[in-house]
Amino acid sequence: MSKSTAAAVVRAFCKAWEDRDVEAILATLDDAVVFQNVPAPAVHGLAATRDFILPIIRETIAIDFELLALAVNEHGDTVLTERLDRLHYPSGVVEIPVMGVFVVRNETIVEWRDYSDFASIGEAFKRVGVSLGSA
């Protein structure tokens, strides 16, 4: 798989979030995807990952995933991102400064790990009155 293929898969993942299209997001993920919102425990498989994604898509009115930086490693299988994710709720916007790593195999994401500061993001959710179990 080429570097540009791996990058394209991650860009498609981000675009699907911006389209708030759950099926399109899931289509970029492997059935056995391992998702981790570090340092929370990893979530295994598409169904559990869908359970994380679905309430966010359902409750938001718009989403931006601003890609501040994107880079593919030498092997061409791992994509690292620096992002500013903005979740627009009817009551206000939650801004999430985050870095994420995506391991891509056969044009699907098999590992997805996001790194961010939980407490400050939790405060941002609280300010707009949104409670998310695992976000």
Added chain:
Amino acid sequence: MSKSTAAAVVRAFCKAWEDRDVEAILATLDDAVVFQNVPAPAVHGLAATRDFILPIIRETIAIDFELLALAVNEHGDTVLTERLDRLHYPSGVVEIPVMGVFVVRNETIVEWRDYSDFASIGEAFKRVGVSLGSA
């Protein structure tokens, strides 16, 4: 500047941490470096960045910066890392799961941003009885 040059600068930065060599760390940073432990406010300049680094180097007995992934962007000026930083204190080890972005210009780091979960890392420092003002 080539991609491999930017990567080499960041690898030198990580090696200097592992050598616990403050001057070697600072040698990889620009005088006007902007360091941010996201979401804490950015720290401007070498002197202020040194104030962050010095107590860590002084109080540890060993440091590992395990590079889980490293990738350079298309422009060749930005290096993204996924790391497991281990700070070994006489009283125990603090493990920091972190992603970091480094903007490299003229073979020195002009921007360095780390993304991690403050609360869980704060707990890890507390467990080994270390208090760090800004870490």
